[in-house]
Amino acid sequence: MELVEKFQEFKDYLRKIDYLSNALALAEWDMRVYMPKRGIEARSDMVTYISGEVYKLQTSDRMREYIEYFEGVSDLDDVMKAAVKNCRKIYDQTKKIPEDRYREFIKVASRSGTAWEEAKEKADFSIFQPYLEKVTEFKREFIGYWGYEGDRYNTLLDFFEPGITVEKLDEVFGQLKKAIVEILGKIQNSRVEVSTAVFSKYFPKQQQAEFNTMLLKKVGYDFETGRMDESVHPFTTDFGNKDVRITTHYYENEFRSALFSCLHEGGHGIYEQDIPDDLEGTLLDGGASMGIHESQSRFYENIIGRSLSFWKYFYPEIKRNFKQFDGLSLEDFYKGINRVEPSLVRIEADELTYSLHIIIRYEIEKELINGRVEVKDLPKLWNAKYKEYLGVEPSNDAEGVLQDVHWSDGSFGYFPSYALGNLYGAQFLGRMNKDIPDLFERVEKGDFEVIHKWLRDNIHRHGAVYEPSELIKTVTGEELKADYFIKYLYDKYSKIYEF
Amino acid sequence: MELVEKFQEFKDYLRKIDYLSNALALAEWDMRVYMPKRGIEARSDMVTYISGEVYKLQTSDRMREYIEYFEGVSDLDDVMKAAVKNCRKIYDQTKKIPEDRYREFIKVASRSGTAWEEAKEKADFSIFQPYLEKVTEFKREFIGYWGYEGDRYNTLLDFFEPGITVEKLDEVFGQLKKAIVEILGKIQNSRVEVSTAVFSKYFPKQQQAEFNTMLLKKVGYDFETGRMDESVHPFTTDFGNKDVRITTHYYENEFRSALFSCLHEGGHGIYEQDIPDDLEGTLLDGGASMGIHESQSRFYENIIGRSLSFWKYFYPEIKRNFKQFDGLSLEDFYKGINRVEPSLVRIEADELTYSLHIIIRYEIEKELINGRVEVKDLPKLWNAKYKEYLGVEPSNDAEGVLQDVHWSDGSFGYFPSYALGNLYGAQFLGRMNKDIPDLFERVEKGDFEVIHKWLRDNIHRHGAVYEPSELIKTVTGEELKADYFIKYLYDKYSKIYEF
Numbered sequence: 001m002e003l004v005e006k007f008q009e010f011k012d013y014l015r016k017i018d019y020l021s022n023a024l025a026l027a028e029w030d031m032r033v034y035m036p037k038r039g040i041e042a043r044s045d046m047v048t049y050i051s052g053e054v055y056k057l058q059t060s061d062r063m064r065e066y067i068e069y070f071e072g073v074s075d076l077d078d079v080m081k082a083a084v085k086n087c088r089k090i091y092d093q094t095k096k097i098p099e100d101r102y103r104e105f106i107k108v109a110s111r112s113g114t115a116w117e118e119a120k121e122k123a124d125f126s127i128f129q130p131y132l133e134k135v136t137e138f139k140r141e142f143i144g145y146w147g148y149e150g151d152r153y154n155t156l157l158d159f160f161e162p163g164i165t166v167e168k169l170d171e172v173f174g175q176l177k178k179a180i181v182e183i184l185g186k187i188q189n190s191r192v193e194v195s196t197a198v199f200s201k202y203f204p205k206q207q208q209a210e211f212n213t214m215l216l217k218k219v220g221y222d223f224e225t226g227r228m229d230e231s232v233h234p235f236t237t238d239f240g241n242k243d244v245r246i247t248t249h250y251y252e253n254e255f256r257s258a259l260f261s262c263l264h265e266g267g268h269g270i271y272e273q274d275i276p277d278d279l280e281g282t283l284l285d286g287g288a289s290m291g292i293h294e295s296q297s298r299f300y301e302n303i304i305g306r307s308l309s310f311w312k313y314f315y316p317e318i319k320r321n322f323k324q325f326d327g328l329s330l331e332d333f334y335k336g337i338n339r340v341e342p343s344l345v346r347i348e349a350d351e352l353t354y355s356l357h358i359i360i361r362y363e364i365e366k367e368l369i370n371g372r373v374e375v376k377d378l379p380k381l382w383n384a385k386y387k388e389y390l391g392v393e394p395s396n397d398a399e400g401v402l403q404d405v406h407w408s409d410g411s412f413g414y415f416p417s418y419a420l421g422n423l424y425g426a427q428f429l430g431r432m433n434k435d436i437p438d439l440f441e442r443v444e445k446g447d448f449e450v451i452h453k454w455l456r457d458n459i460h461r462h463g464a465v466y467e468p469s470e471l472i473k474t475v476t477g478e479e480l481k482a483d484y485f486i487k488y489l490y491d492k493y494s495k496i497y498e499f
Numbered sequence: 500m501e502l503v504e505k506f507q508e509f510k511d512y513l514r515k516i517d518y519l520s521n522a523l524a525l526a527e528w529d530m531r532v533y534m535p536k537r538g539i540e541a542r543s544d545m546v547t548y549i550s551g552e553v554y555k556l557q558t559s560d561r562m563r564e565y566i567e568y569f570e571g572v573s574d575l576d577d578v579m580k581a582a583v584k585n586c587r588k589i590y591d592q593t594k595k596i597p598e599d600r601y602r603e604f605i606k607v608a609s610r611s612g613t614a615w616e617e618a619k620e621k622a623d624f625s626i627f628q629p630y631l632e633k634v635t636e637f638k639r640e641f642i643g644y645w646g647y648e649g650d651r652y653n654t655l656l657d658f659f660e661p662g663i664t665v666e667k668l669d670e671v672f673g674q675l676k677k678a679i680v681e682i683l684g685k686i687q688n689s690r691v692e693v694s695t696a697v698f699s700k701y702f703p704k705q706q707q708a709e710f711n712t713m714l715l716k717k718v719g720y721d722f723e724t725g726r727m728d729e730s731v732h733p734f735t736t737d738f739g740n741k742d743v744r745i746t747t748h749y750y751e752n753e754f755r756s757a758l759f760s761c762l763h764e765g766g767h768g769i770y771e772q773d774i775p776d777d778l779e780g781t782l783l784d785g786g787a788s789m790g791i792h793e794s795q796s797r798f799y800e801n802i803i804g805r806s807l808s809f810w811k812y813f814y815p816e817i818k819r820n821f822k823q824f825d826g827l828s829l830e831d832f833y834k835g836i837n838r839v840e841p842s843l844v845r846i847e848a849d850e851l852t853y854s855l856h857i858i859i860r861y862e863i864e865k866e867l868i869n870g871r872v873e874v875k876d877l878p879k880l881w882n883a884k885y886k887e888y889l890g891v892e893p894s895n896d897a898e899g900v901l902q903d904v905h906w907s908d909g910s911f912g913y914f915p916s917y918a919l920g921n922l923y924g925a926q927f928l929g930r931m932n933k934d935i936p937d938l939f940e941r942v943e944k945g946d947f948e949v950i951h952k953w954l955r956d957n958i959h960r961h962g963a964v965y966e967p968s969e970l971i972k973t974v975t976g977e978e979l980k981a982d983y984f985i986k987y988l989y990d991k992y993s994k995i996y997e998f
Contacts, residue, residue, distance in 0.1 A: 023525075023549060036726050042739035242537040
């Protein structure tokens, strides 16, 4: 009984962090969606202050006492264990770093972001280089404080994808790279012509919004516990499982963009809406990891949303709503949304080549963190890899090494999650196909509840209680493998491009 | 130099309160404007937690030390003096009450709100009565702790309208009541017929929104530091002077509602946008009082927005945008928006009779707080006064004594501010007319900057540094008087109704 009471006390403490984090998330959502232009300065100050209060609670002596107390107790249940482990991780992440070094890093990271923006705008890497060098040095230094097992990069990976190692990534990404390059070669030699011209017709925003909202409702995104707004870049956030916010961005001359971003963010959103009430406020009330989260968004966007079965059901609806598609067959529509075209920019990549963009970043980060390459070498290295894997070459660094914000604040180790999402998703699909043999026949009939239920029961209901490696093992009975995704890609594209 | 440093430290402390208050205001804005339905529970918990943190900062020992330190210093400037005085007020307001009594009151007040909602819905005062009795008892008890000078009700008035007393209100409200009743009599005997039928045509929301936005920009509401959204009841909030939010509610079969609510909230919004940067974060970065705030909203809504000059300028614009007004003359439009019709519900009242609704509430509150009437007598008393002053009688308590939320949490002393806003506004107008002799000729030409500038220079720039009584004295050279508003009403309605 004493343990239960003590844990309740701990939960009450965590709840405070949760309240402030939700206030913070709301402030950030609003900043990106509705805030008047000139509100930015006051908002940033407020966010800085509240972040500081969250930080204080996460790293307080009281927090340390809770962690140490519960670490000394042997009979914790899974939730309690995970809650303590999670707090330990956050605690160590900052407390192991000398305070003055951490503060110095925060300063540099913030300036680095501004430098990156300017560098990207002017397509001039030299503006960003000195900042990226400092940020990189800090990260290398911090790994010294944090410690590492095996590869130094493992420590960074662990923040985003607990349990994933360089050894594992080298294996699965190695296989994946080989397969994608091979499939890409076949596609480039295919005689099949895929046109996407129709998507560039005029599609009024309101018309898109109505259709996408209908789609989201149909696949299971709940508008009583969620909403959808517009922002420059689509994103998902939440303030608990009953208040989830996704955003999209409409292009009136590009139909696919908002459509698939809605399904993508909808996948994230459904995950958050499915988190059980009893995890709320434990700091485990989110996805298991960045990669598992991404597996859900990509599942809805690609595995379901870019499948032929999905459009067998929805294409008549498209035809009814959009005269723009008059005369276009389902097959050509389906091919159009699955066209493969190697490109320079990650966020514009198709489903096949997307992972190559990630693998390039992974390979570079790993070398950089281990000191085997230096910041000054990055543009050359970047361009060489794009040339080698994708056959394209940036004409300047803005569409090359400067395209992503992630490195500017030292978020090394983040990128792999995106590609891991693809691998997790396909492996989940393998299991789902066994559990629901007529899965895609159901999709053809518009039955999305069966998918939603499977994801809820197997993945969503656990929140962040289990690490991704445990979760995938429990759900699929296997360790993470690249095979499922590779087979999925091969099956899909061999049909479309007839090879 | 030491004083300056110490005050800076104090300001840094106040800044924390400001950050949390802004987070809270954002959470409340979002709750009323965009929050998904089922987010309410988590949001309320978050708001309760953060409110508690604000309360802690406002009533901490550290706060007491600051207050006592600065109260002992003689050479504070106006801003410092006001900041300390304001903090003392908030500190005493709760600290003078025994903690257990305060906590008990908060519980009762919250349940009382729910009871009021139900009572109003069922038009059954007996549901609300026991709660209102408790809330009233608490307020009477609290006045004992707080102390009072002259009338017990003065203490409550002081929270909303510092410096205003029952003595003063009896004087100005007494004159005002007499005048309104007299003017109302003349109007009811007038042969002039005013039709408002045209306003009930169909006005699509989008069409209204575009026109009202144009209007707001024109009168000076800045959309780079503000926005406008929709909510059930219009309101204004802000998170600093660079992020002000107003809302409105569109009725597609009632043109006037959103139009004048936009001008009203716009007046509040302009006030907040004009607060100078150096008051930000001092807790003086808002209006001088509820009543002064209301004077600004009513100035834009009524004195300017319901003037003939205003529509001489804007009516052609109305004609261009709204075919619904084809064939209606400017004069008839002007009369229509100024039609007087005694009614039961405060928030639907016209400019003339509005103050009578307030005076009734004031008279009742004063008696109730002094124990000269009891809660059980309120419905009868209410109906009698409506009959006497306005000549109308509620058919049930939902459109009578239950119509407003204010009493449910014990906000006695709040109502008078609404009518004070009318008095302040007309008195400001008196001064403004002297300073700008061609004021309304300018309005006719669409020059609203001259008004905005006068309000900014004379009122807005002071934030909450001066109490309303000081402010009105400084700006107009006189104490608060009812004469200006009475003359304004007489002039306006004698022309419209030809008496």
